[in-house]
Amino acid sequence: MDARLKHLLQGERVARFWDAMSRNYPLHLYSKPVKTAVEGKFPGDGKFFLVGENVDPATLAVIGAALEQLLGYEHEAADLTRELSLVYEEITLLYRLSTAFAGKLQIEQIQQSAVAEIADTLEVAKVSVLMLTEDGQGLVLSAGLGVENGRLGAVRFRRGKGLAWRVVDSGQSLIANDLAQYADFDQGRQPDRSLLLVPLATKTGLAGVLAVSNPRYGREFTSKDEKLLATIAQQMGSVWENASLYKEAREQFLHTVEALSAAIDAKDPYTHGHSRRVTDFSMAIAEEMALPPEDLELIRISSLLHDIGKLGVSENILRKPDRLTGEEFAEIKKHPVIGAEIMSHVKKLSRFVPGMIDHHERFGGGGYPDGRQGEQISLAGRIIAVADTFDAITSDRPYHPDRKGRPDEVALAEIQRCRGSHFDPVVVDAFQRAYDRGRIKQNPAIQAPA
Amino acid sequence: MDARLKHLLQGERVARFWDAMSRNYPLHLYSKPVKTAVEGKFPGDGKFFLVGENVDPATLAVIGAALEQLLGYEHEAADLTRELSLVYEEITLLYRLSTAFAGKLQIEQIQQSAVAEIADTLEVAKVSVLMLTEDGQGLVLSAGLGVENGRLGAVRFRRGKGLAWRVVDSGQSLIANDLAQYADFDQGRQPDRSLLLVPLATKTGLAGVLAVSNPRYGREFTSKDEKLLATIAQQMGSVWENASLYKEAREQFLHTVEALSAAIDAKDPYTHGHSRRVTDFSMAIAEEMALPPEDLELIRISSLLHDIGKLGVSENILRKPDRLTGEEFAEIKKHPVIGAEIMSHVKKLSRFVPGMIDHHERFGGGGYPDGRQGEQISLAGRIIAVADTFDAITSDRPYHPDRKGRPDEVALAEIQRCRGSHFDPVVVDAFQRAYDRGRIKQNPAIQAPA
Numbered sequence: 001m002d003a004r005l006k007h008l009l010q011g012e013r014v015a016r017f018w019d020a021m022s023r024n025y026p027l028h029l030y031s032k033p034v035k036t037a038v039e040g041k042f043p044g045d046g047k048f049f050l051v052g053e054n055v056d057p058a059t060l061a062v063i064g065a066a067l068e069q070l071l072g073y074e075h076e077a078a079d080l081t082r083e084l085s086l087v088y089e090e091i092t093l094l095y096r097l098s099t100a101f102a103g104k105l106q107i108e109q110i111q112q113s114a115v116a117e118i119a120d121t122l123e124v125a126k127v128s129v130l131m132l133t134e135d136g137q138g139l140v141l142s143a144g145l146g147v148e149n150g151r152l153g154a155v156r157f158r159r160g161k162g163l164a165w166r167v168v169d170s171g172q173s174l175i176a177n178d179l180a181q182y183a184d185f186d187q188g189r190q191p192d193r194s195l196l197l198v199p200l201a202t203k204t205g206l207a208g209v210l211a212v213s214n215p216r217y218g219r220e221f222t223s224k225d226e227k228l229l230a231t232i233a234q235q236m237g238s239v240w241e242n243a244s245l246y247k248e249a250r251e252q253f254l255h256t257v258e259a260l261s262a263a264i265d266a267k268d269p270y271t272h273g274h275s276r277r278v279t280d281f282s283m284a285i286a287e288e289m290a291l292p293p294e295d296l297e298l299i300r301i302s303s304l305l306h307d308i309g310k311l312g313v314s315e316n317i318l319r320k321p322d323r324l325t326g327e328e329f330a331e332i333k334k335h336p337v338i339g340a341e342i343m344s345h346v347k348k349l350s351r352f353v354p355g356m357i358d359h360h361e362r363f364g365g366g367g368y369p370d371g372r373q374g375e376q377i378s379l380a381g382r383i384i385a386v387a388d389t390f391d392a393i394t395s396d397r398p399y400h401p402d403r404k405g406r407p408d409e410v411a412l413a414e415i416q417r418c419r420g421s422h423f424d425p426v427v428v429d430a431f432q433r434a435y436d437r438g439r440i441k442q443n444p445a446i447q448a449p450a
Numbered sequence: 451m452d453a454r455l456k457h458l459l460q461g462e463r464v465a466r467f468w469d470a471m472s473r474n475y476p477l478h479l480y481s482k483p484v485k486t487a488v489e490g491k492f493p494g495d496g497k498f499f500l501v502g503e504n505v506d507p508a509t510l511a512v513i514g515a516a517l518e519q520l521l522g523y524e525h526e527a528a529d530l531t532r533e534l535s536l537v538y539e540e541i542t543l544l545y546r547l548s549t550a551f552a553g554k555l556q557i558e559q560i561q562q563s564a565v566a567e568i569a570d571t572l573e574v575a576k577v578s579v580l581m582l583t584e585d586g587q588g589l590v591l592s593a594g595l596g597v598e599n600g601r602l603g604a605v606r607f608r609r610g611k612g613l614a615w616r617v618v619d620s621g622q623s624l625i626a627n628d629l630a631q632y633a634d635f636d637q638g639r640q641p642d643r644s645l646l647l648v649p650l651a652t653k654t655g656l657a658g659v660l661a662v663s664n665p666r667y668g669r670e671f672t673s674k675d676e677k678l679l680a681t682i683a684q685q686m687g688s689v690w691e692n693a694s695l696y697k698e699a700r701e702q703f704l705h706t707v708e709a710l711s712a713a714i715d716a717k718d719p720y721t722h723g724h725s726r727r728v729t730d731f732s733m734a735i736a737e738e739m740a741l742p743p744e745d746l747e748l749i750r751i752s753s754l755l756h757d758i759g760k761l762g763v764s765e766n767i768l769r770k771p772d773r774l775t776g777e778e779f780a781e782i783k784k785h786p787v788i789g790a791e792i793m794s795h796v797k798k799l800s801r802f803v804p805g806m807i808d809h810h811e812r813f814g815g816g817g818y819p820d821g822r823q824g825e826q827i828s829l830a831g832r833i834i835a836v837a838d839t840f841d842a843i844t845s846d847r848p849y850h851p852d853r854k855g856r857p858d859e860v861a862l863a864e865i866q867r868c869r870g871s872h873f874d875p876v877v878v879d880a881f882q883r884a885y886d887r888g889r890i891k892q893n894p895a896i897q898a899p900a
Contacts, residue, residue: 013519020515024508058474059509065470066516069463073523080530087537094544095684102688103653105695203553234545238552239692245555246696248798253703255798260710262792263761267717311713315765342712348698348705 005029008042011074014067021063026053038064043075086224090231093121097235104239105246111143114210114236119145121228124212126192129200130156130164131208139164139209146214164209167197171206173230177220196221198229202240210236254301261304268310268318274391277442279303281387281431282380284439288430295379302355302380303387309339309356336360337369355380359388364421374424382424386415386431389423394442407443408435455479458492461524464517471513476503488514493525536674540681543571547685554689555696561593564660564686569595571678574662576642579650580606580614581658589614589659596664614659617647621656623680627670646671648679652690660686704751711754718760718768724841727892729753731837731881732830734889738880745829752805752830753837759789759806786810787819805830809838814871824874832874836865836881839873844892857893858885 009018009029021027030037030049037049038060050067052060100113111129118127126146130139138155139162141147157164163182167174176182177194192213200208210233215221261275268274282303286296310318313335317328324332340357343349358381361367363374393411396404412435419428434440459468459479471477480487480499487499488510500517502510550563561579568577576596580589588605589612591597607614613632617624626632627644642663650658660683665671711725718724732753736746760768763785767778774782790807793799808831811817813824843861846854862885869878884890 013522017515017519059512062509062512069467070519072463077527084534091541098685098688103691105692235548238548241553242555242692249699249703252798253699253706255796256703256706259796263713266761311716346705346709348702
């Protein structure tokens with residue numbers, strides 16, 4: 001029996017029937033016409049020719065007719081099973097995506113999750129998320145896997161260049177298993193073997209293209225790959241708007257903190273723009289310390305608001321050109337406590353209180369308001385203390401025309417002198433490294449060091 | 451032939467075989483044993499007995515054997531088709547949910563979308579979303595369809611009362627088609643015919659229970675209903691965390707605006723708590739005008755920040771106990787412009803500028819800073835103008851010990867007197883209605899009207 005016919009008889013019920021018949025009547029199946037054979041069809045335009053030994057022709061005709069219908073059923077069941085397994089694959093992917101995207105509201109997180117799911121699901125070596133630029137004239141590589149380093153964020157294809165633009169223009173997916181066909185395709189330095197491109201649509205319109213290339217095991221892309229990638233694109237698109245709404249709310253929050261910070265600085269023109277600068281310096285230190293993103297945000301907002309308590313100190317004291325009396329200085333020293341008081345009423349800002357209230361504490365003790373020391377002082381407070389001191393020494397004081405900012409070197413020397421007593425040595429070292437790398441700048445070499 | 455056997459032969463290929471055979475040999479099928487019959491099985495433990503006229507027994511045996519396997523295939527194909535249609539229903543639901551939940555980041559919106567999808571998908575008359583209270587001791591009806599009015603937001607079941615607690619305690623779904631069985635079930639005033647309950651889990655744990663009852667067309671709940679409702683619960687759970695993150699970001703924003711507003715009020719103790727009160731009054735007017743939620747938010751934030759420009763006016767002027775000089779008054783009148791200046795630097799706050807800059811404009815013209823009139827003045831500005839005036843007349847002035855707040859009636863009379871000249875008549879009327887309904891209170895009948 002030829003291999004193809006043998007394969008046809010492997011289905012469970014057709015095999016059971018064949019075996020039962022074969023026990024009584026030696027039967028032979030041929031794919032070419034044979035004399036005395038009963039002819040039957042099997043799905044896919046094939047024919048079989050059934051010959052029996054010692055079978056009367058009527059019975060052989062019944063076996064042939066039964067075989068034809070059994071093979072038909074077998075074929076349909078295989079089709080249904082295949083379809084079912086594809087749909088299950090899709091449904092599993094949908095559940096996996098809803099879990100993967102849950103709790104991810106930042107566009108970068110969504111892209112990263114999508115890239116990982118695409119690589120897993122489609123078994124490809126290369127994934128690119130190409131986003132349309134705001135002017136609609138370029139496609140930026142905004143996330144990827146197996147793509148050349150250093151290309152993220154850069155325009156990868158100008159309008160019209162590369163196959164991805166066909167997808168943008170048509171809104172249709174594209175499978176290119178034979179890239180040689182596409183003369184207009186810029187293959188770049190790492191030529192792809194084959195490509196599958198799917199549009200990425202959001203509620204507000206086409207946002208970009210998902211591109212995968214070089215499927216593993218040397219296989220070609222099929223319509224099944226296209227279906228699965230389109231499913232991922234569809235789910236990505238539907239979480240996209242949430243990410244935009246979240247981004248809007250986050251930006252409103254951060255911008256309002258900046259407005260509040262500007263209001264603080266406006267109240268004390270003695271140190272115009274002070275909060276802004278202290279925030280820049282604190283962030284340079286925190287980044288040098290390689291703190292995680294949550295801590296960076298904590299330090300950014302604590303720094304922007306560290307002097308919020310000055311809103312409760314009289315302008316007449318803050319702006320006084322002359323030396324302060326002991327009583328006036330005591331009033332100024334209340335500002336961290338007043339700040340904590342203001343912020344304690346604002347539930348969602350309470351986690352920024354420690355950095356703010358601690359910024360005049362000293363690492364070796366003896367600071368205010370609580371005289372805490374070492375690690376009792378919040379990390380944000382220890383960082384802001386150094387940044388604050390650097391700005392206090394180096395910035396101009398508009399209400400003191402004769403009091404210009406001193407050179408950076410003076411502040412650096414003072415901070416190093418107080419390493420361990422006033423300041424946390426770890427923070428001072430990070431500050432020094434950040435300064436040496438040019439991340440902190442105020443008055444470098446404007447005046448010669450004293 | 452009995453109906454059950456006839457039905458078995460309705461499958462396409464088995465019918466084709468039966469018809470072909472019947473043309474040559476008159477065949478009869480029985481469900482009870484018959485002499486001379488060939489016996490065969492069909493799926494589901496049934497048996498058939500095949501009798502042929504003028505057929506030799508060997509051929510009849512072949513027909514019987516073929517029939518048995520063909521019926522088996524027919525049965526399997528029907529199963530697969532049924533499974534496939536269920537899976538397609540689930541997949542369609544998943545896509546529909548991802549579209550329904552897209553762009554919805556507020557818990558109320560998510561609940562509403564879910565309730566609508568549940569009612570559609572399960573064809574039920576009643577849907578309840580029951581959420582665990584923070585102390586875990588109650589289930590609150592937080593959204594629903596076909597439930598009694600006025601119950602939303604109230605604790606519906608205390609711990610242990612009602613079937614929903616079984617679901618909370620076990621984490622398992624529950625189908626109760628015969629509610630009489632459940633003695634512990636509080637049926638309430640509108641007894642349900644049958645119930646299906648599914649746990650609602652989020653990333654951080656069990657959040658509540660989805661309950662549906664009274665399926666249409668008198669049918670009972672099946673495991674298919676349970677599967678579909680569980681799918682909806684699963685998708686709801688996965689968007690839940692996003693809603694929480696969004697809520698957090700929104701609250702941080704609103705609380706920071708409140709902190710900024712408190713900072714404004716702290717600067718001008720002349721009108722302590724003024725921004726807070728003006729915001730309450732503005733909101734009462736806006737709600738009376740039945741403005742949409744986006745406008746309510748715009749008016750809330752514009753009101754909280756309406757005096758932000760005072761941050762740029764000297765404390766010595768703001769706190770001056772004596773009458774202001776012309777020059778000093780000119781300085782104070784700059785505050786809307788200074789406010790617009792501050793806020794124009796904060797991109798995400800720019801949409802709150804019009805309400806803030808306009809709050810000293812007059813409806814009939816002649817206000818400041820721009821002397822605009824009528825609808826040229828933003829609605830937020832027209833509302834804040836009335837709220838601001840009411841507070842200015844009725845609040846105490848701490849820096850003027852002899853200047854106590856005047857009775858509400860004085861302010862009401864003044865506002866009515868300026869209806870159309872100073873103030874928008876529509877806003878004045880809404881203000882008066884809100885006042886009459888007790889939504890605005892300051893010094894009612896503390897002093898007799900002058």
